[in-house]
Amino acid sequence: MRQDRDTKEAGGVNQCAEERADLPGGIRYSLDAEGVVTLTIDQDGPVNTMNAGFRAAFAAAVDRLEAQRDSIRAVIVTSAKKTFFAGADLRELVAVSKADAEAFAAEVEQVKTCQRRLERLGRPVVAAVNGSALGGGLEIALACHHRVVLDQTDVRLGFPEVTLGLIPGAGGIVRTVRMMGVQAALPLITEGRRLRPAAALKAGWADELASDGGELLAKARAWALAHPDARQPWDAAPGAVGVKDLKPLDPASYGLLAAAPAALRKQTHGTLPAPEKALAAMVEGALVDFDTALQVEGRYFTELATGQIAKNLIGTFFFQLNEIKAGGSRPSGQEKHQTTKVGVLGAGMMGSGIAQVSAVAGIDVVLKDVDAQAAEKGRAAVAEQLDAQVARGRLTERQRDAALARIATTSRYADLEGCDLVIEAVFEQRAVKNEVNAAAEAAARPDAVIASNTSTLPITGLAEAVTDQGRFIGLHFFSPVAKMKLVEIIRGAKTSDATLARAYDYVQQIGKSPIVVNDSRGFYTSRTFGTYIGEGVRLLAEGVPAALIENVAKKAGMPVGPLAVHDEVTLTLSLKVRDQALADLAASPPTEQTAARIKQLEDDPAFRIIEELIREHGRPGKAGGAGFYDYPADGPKRLWPGLAQRYARPDGGGVGERDLRDRLLFIQSLETIRCLEENVLTSIRDANLGSVFGIGFPVWTGGTVQFVNAYGVEEFAARADYLADLYGERFRPPRLLREKAARGEAF
CATH class of the missing domain: 3.40.50.720 (NAD(P)-binding Rossmann-like Domain)
Incomplete structure (x- = not known):
């Protein structure tokens, strides 16, 4: 059975395995009669991940290769899984705290050291990438001298780390920049792009494509045996600094150095540190020797991995999103249905x-x-x-x-x-x-x-x-x-x-x-989104300049300011929703709560301004050609000057930037907690993902509920009370928040 498995893995090439070993941690080591070693990564579980077991197995494999170097002609690295390698074990990573930074950095350094030993083995090393190689998987492949990739529609290569608040930390940035330059590497790494095999070949991450598993291993073997003196380009001139589009004191590099940070800041508004740290690692790493560049990359990676934003993003966009993909909110016991x-x-x-x-x-x-x-x-x-x-x-x-x-x-x-x-x-x-x-x-x-x-x-x-x-x-x-x-x-x-x-x-x-x-009026997303655009108009009614409202919102991480997005959905829709709510409340049984809600809707200063804009100034929103913004045919939209003339106060409304920012964010989290309290929402994952994917709550927070958890539930409740005392009872913590804060519990 074992001989059959070895033959199958090699696609019919490895007919006579002379030495085989299963290394603890999930790597199979096979040396054949021609001196070709095949390292097959096959950890327990559905995918290969860079966990403690892999790190130990990788080190043992490299030890064995170095000990047998004289009897080895080449090395092929491949996988027994459907994917080549899935990257870091996020359950391990999310548990790392700032107190663990030194030990964590040492673990990452262990992987990088093994990669360097592998690529400087003195024998050709080829990655036979039989499935997707993302994050740490691509880093392993880049540490090989040549990469043959299986050309199938579901295969992707890339560094998606920035989507989880991280950067490649095991040489991915350093090797990519030295292979293709900063400018070509920049969007691949800072945007977390995942390339299909043909695109990876064009970019330089892949060197050859193969149509099936047999051809994959055959091509890997052929290249390895034809290039006995293979080595990495960065090892051809040890100590060299600079890459093709960024060299020390080269004026031709100045344009890139000036433009790239500005472009990133325009995209992130400084709320997502990972893309900016990635750029720093690229530039700083290009201006030092290869091994020093690895240290630079590692320090930025450790800083991000031990920070809160990465934990917010990993928790929501990996663990909670995967729960949804697995049917976390789907009723059990129901057969799968295909709509036709x-x-x-x-x-x-x-x-x-x-x-x-x-x-x-x-x-x-x-x-x-x-x-x-x-x-x-x-x-x-x-x-x-x-x-x-x-x-x-x-x-x-x-x-x-x-x-x-x-x-x-x-x-x-x-x-x-x-x-x-x-x-x-x-x-x-x-x-x-x-x-x-x-x-x-x-x-x-x-x-x-x-x-x-x-x-x-x-x-x-x-x-x-x-x-x-x-x-x-x-x-x-x-x-x-x-x-x-x-x-x-x-x-x-x-x-x-x-x-x-x-x-x-x-x-x-x-x-x-x-x-x-x-069910509820506005459900979750529209109800919570309404608090955001409503608070923006209330700030305007208090005399806060419209430009300050919009810019602080974007600086906080909202994709669009509340006034701009209000124009998009139209001001008339807000009035229709308000009027329908009033009609429904009037038709419902009279209660103190109903009466209070009716009074709140009738007295809301936001609706007074909306009514004025529509009825007195003919400004119903973007679809009508004018709203909070003007929409000139010959240029970009701009805030209507009439807002400053009619509503702005000389003191700017007396609302500081921190209070302004917190009002726009807290109002959405508080409404989310009310939805949880009223059983409109029944899971935290639906709250977090719904807020980010549906209404654009800042990505860096991980969602409306994670924002509260990361802020600290007790601290959030105290801050909400402060806002309520100054700006109104809508900021008063609901019962569920009070209870959590009293018990010191997170949501």
Whole structure:
């Protein structure tokens, strides 16, 4: 059995293994009759990771190679897993504290030392990359003299560390910069790009491609035996400094040195340290010798790994996101469902976007509007978007044509026959939604799920328009649909588990991340997002300059200022939502809570300003050509000068920058905690990912709840009380926050 395994691993090349050994920690060592050693990484578990076991096995493998150097002609490094190597063990990494920095740095240094010994073995070392090599996996491959990569559609090479608040820490930056220069390496590392094999070949991370496993190992072996004197270019001139586009005291490098930091700061506003540390490691490492550059890289990596921001990002965007991908909020005991035909009611921006992502995912679509012309206009919008994706290389022409062919347009409800899912995306008016949903239920399959894309109207109320309320659910997409990763699934009072499971499966089928919330006005994301844009307008009403509001918001990490994003969703929508809420509250049983909510909505200074802008100045938002901003045809948008003339006070409203920043962030976290308290939200992962992916809460925080945890629950509650005393009861900590703070518990 073992001989069969060795033969299979070598693709029929390694016919006569002379020496074999399983090294503790997951590396198999095989020396054949021709003197070629194959190191096969095969740790326990589904993937290979750079944990303590691997570090020990790697060191043992290098020890053995050095001891047998005289009997070795070449070394091939490959993997027994579907992926080549998955990178760092994040469970180990997230537990590292600043107190552990010295010991942690020593562990990283151990890996780098083994890599240096491997690449200076004096024998050719080839990486046979049989699957994705990300992070530490690519670092292992770059420490080899040559890289042959399996050319399959699911294989990716890259350094995604910055997406988790880190940088490559085991030589990835140093080797990439010396291979391709700073300018070419910059977007690959600071943006965490993951390249397909052909793109990796063009960039320089790969040297050859192979069509299958046999060819992969054959090519690796052939190159190794043909290059007995292989060595790394950085070892050809020991002690050399500088790379091809960055050399000490070279004026030609000054443009890059000036532009790159400014471009990064424009992207991150200083809230995400990893891209800036990556740039520093690139530049500083290029201006010293190779081994010193490794030390520079290691120090920046240790600083980030022991910091809070990396822990925020790892917790949310790795562990919690993986929980969602694994179906963490999906009802158990329900069979997996594949949606085959979806009806979309309304061919406007949202409806055409939903049709697009469904068709690209291979689902047949019926796009319906009030008349055939409107439906065709929606399909034309999809065609335009798909053409843009082809131009950017994200789709092939064949994929575009196939997706468009899946979209049929109609003005007739009868054409919804056979749809197992119908998604309503019409105007945010209850009467209109009720009419189309009832008609769609009658026309679609008897077991079809009927979903509303409403962003605010309670699902339980909308469900009354259909005969089987168990099959009714909310599917709240975000604009632009093709770009936004999140779909908020809203469960009504009578929504069945089967319906929820089918909705969850559909969202994953179209490549989105689902969060699940219970019914309430505004649900979770719209409700929390409303506090952000509302607080921005309240600050304006208090006399704070509009430019300061917008800039502090972006400086805090929000992608768009509250006034700008309010223009995007339109000021008229805010008034419609407020008026609908007032009507619903007036029709509900009178209580003290209801009366207080009505008074709060009627007295809110934000709505006074919105009403003034719409009714007195004809400024309804971007769609109407003017709102908080002007939208000139010959230039970029700019804040309307009338805001300063009408609302700004000489003292700037008396709100300091820290208070301004905290008001914009705290108001969203406090609303999230209220949603948890009211059981609108039932999991922390849905809260965190929903806030970042759905409403743009700053990435560096890890989400609205993680922001509280990282701040310190007791400290957050005290700060909220301070804000409430100065600016209003909306900042007063809810009961759940008080309880957590009293017990010293994190969420």
